[in-house]
Amino acid sequence: MQRVNPIRTLTSYNTAWLRQDLPAGLSVFLVALPLCLGIALASGAPLFSGLVAGVIGGIVVGLFSGSEISVSGPAAGLAVIVADAIAKVGSYETFLVAVVLAGAMQLVLGLIKAGRFSSFFPDSVIKGMLVAIGLVIILKQIPHALGRDNDYEGEFEFQQLADGENTISEIYRAIETASTGAVVISGVSLAFLIFWERTAGRSTRMFFKNFPAALVVVFVGIALNEFFRVSVPAWYLGDTAHQHMVQIPTITAGQSLFSIFDFPDFTILSQLPIYTIAATIAVVASLETLLNLEASDRLDPGKRVSSTNQELIAQGIGNMFSGLVGGLPITSVVVRTSANVYGGAKTRISAIIHGVFLLLAVFLGGPLLNLVPLSCLAAVLIMVGYKLAKPTIFKNIYREGWSQFVPFIVTVSGIIFTDLLKGIALGTVVGILYVLYTNFQSTFRIIREGHKVTIEFTKDLYFLSKPQLKEALGSLQPGDEVLIDGSKASFIDHDIYTMLTSFSETAAMQGIRYELRDVVLTPRTRTKKRDLSIIE
Structure with missing residues (x-):
């Protein structure tokens, strides 16, 4: 298996690979955009902080990453930690110091080669994590596909923070209050995605293989919604405070460039609680990153082996940059990585491209992207979720025997009905106990x-x-x-x-x-x- 070398990739990059990396980067950008905003909203942070973290996760972490296909950005798993930390320290500027310190801690973890601990997670648990994330993506996007956008994009916990519902009850409420316009847009978008993928698989035309289906769906969603505005106003999704649309903060005329950024208040460095918060972020972010890196290696069609220690170094550098310019904490994220793989990415350049697109969206594309309905992006994410959780995966793991299937299904259930880290912990404990039991038997x-x-x-x-x-x-x-x-x-x-x-x-x-x-x-x-x- 090929060991990843970031320097070698960048210095010997073949421009012919752009035919795969550019569409993949664009697809990841479309998926990451609402997630960055949603996670910032859930964290109680400025909306720009999510976009800043997404840009740095793409460009900075992408440059130094230990993986060719992993994509980083703000993570839903840290939203609660961030919200609590901001409340404790009193301001977002003060919290940014913890992000910088957490990055420094991750950098040290990478230098002392702490990435080796990722090997302690059983293979069945990693497979369960991928399938569970796929199922959670589908379950969480069904309400958005039906036009219920009460909860923020990127929510992964079973118990929802925004509206007090849970994953199952939210779907029930969404069915009760379904918006015809959203259903039509998501249904047509999903049909386009299925048609595009099947055509790309059978056709010899490079257009279907190289042009990102996600971008087509975005144009279809915008066109349908604008058609509804003119011809069927009752189905139009842009009249309820635009809650059914992507909402990028726009820079007004005369506004200073630096006024949209937040900067850390280092006067907090003399207080012990900021170091505790930083250590918590460093540990949780590193754990999520290592788990996601293990998962990304299984998704990689090239079967390359990522450097976990290099990834921790990259995450540390990224979080230090993010904290210095007002961004949220960064981790490697399976949702973005999955979209990257299924978009056909060849190298880390796709992650960097997605970061560049996010940067352009902040300064140039706000008015256009705010026309994109969340229901059409829900269709894109549902397709990503289905690819992660195909029924054949359950059959294949069941055939491997109970020693693999039991930890797998426990991990899947744990993530769906609690959250990512608790589900992983539960699956790992069961996996280890099951291995001990079968060994001693x-x-x-x-x-x-x-x-x-x-x-x-x-x-x-x-x-x-x-x-x-x-x-x-x-x-x-x-x-x-x-x-x-x-x-x-x-x-x-x-x-x-x-x-x-x-x-x-x-x-x-x-x-x-x-x-x-x-x-x-x-x-x-x-x-x-x-x-x-x-x-x-």
Whole structure:
């Protein structure tokens, strides 16, 4: 597998790859735009802070990233932490100091190679995370597709902050209050996406393969909504305070460029709470990034191996920049990364392009992009969610056995009904427990041929194997000739060793011939043989 080298990618970039990276970057931009704004709104921060974080996540983190396809930006998982932190320190400018400090901490984590901890998450949990995110995207976008935009874009928690609903009840409310105009726009957009993808798969025409379907859907959504404004006003989505539309803050004439940015207030550096907040952001952001990086490697068609330590360094640099110019904390984000992969991205240039488009949107494209209905962007995200959570994925993992399927389904359920980090934690715990259980269930095997019984240890025996082994000894019958073969175990727990040697007396009383072979207490006595034979 190819190890990612950011410098090599940039210096040896083949401009022919732009045919894939440019459309992918544009697709990610269209997905990321409402998410940046929504997460800023949920965080209680200025709307521009989400766009600033998106720009830096694309351009700065994209330049230094340890992955070719990962895309970074403000993350929904940090929204609650950010909102609480702003309330504690009293102002957004003060909170920005914590973002800068968190970035410095992440930089240190990358330099000391803390990225290796990502390998401790079971594969079944990472697969479950991808599928769960796909399902959450679909569930969360259904209300937007139906015209109910009470909750912010980018919300991932089951219990919703904005309106007190949860994921399921929000869908029910959306069905009750469905907007005909939104339903038509999202339905037509979804049909366009399906048609475009199938045509691109079968057609030899490069237009369908290279031109981003998401951009077509945006034009279709704008055109339909403007048609409704003229011909069917009741279906028009732009009259209710524009809540059904993308809402980019616009720069008014005569407004200073620097007036739209917020800058950190470093006078807070003498107070301990700011360091606690920074450490919390650094830990949570790093954890989300490492998890998403593991997931992105599984999505990467090129099967490249990302550098987790380089990614932590990139995230640290990005968060320091973001905090210095008024942006939210940044992490690698699966939603953006998924859109990037399914958009056909070849290299990190697509992430950088998406950041450039966000930058242009802030200064040039506000009036046009504010005409985009959220319902057509919901269709784009629903397609991304479906690709992450196809039914065949469930079938394939089920066929791999319960040891993979149980942690997988627990992770999926945990993320859907709680949030990302809690679901991952639950799935990881179950995965580890299941691995321990299955391992200790298979530490030995019993071979019976009439009254000849061999209990063969297949691996090391720890304390947790004691109940199963005790049950096996208890099932022996008078007249059995029993051999306990420990030749394949380099370690035998003291309690298990004591139980095996003590059973010789029980065997003699029950008329069982009992022999221990290569059963030793510690690896250092491995050369010794202990043979106990008791004959009735």
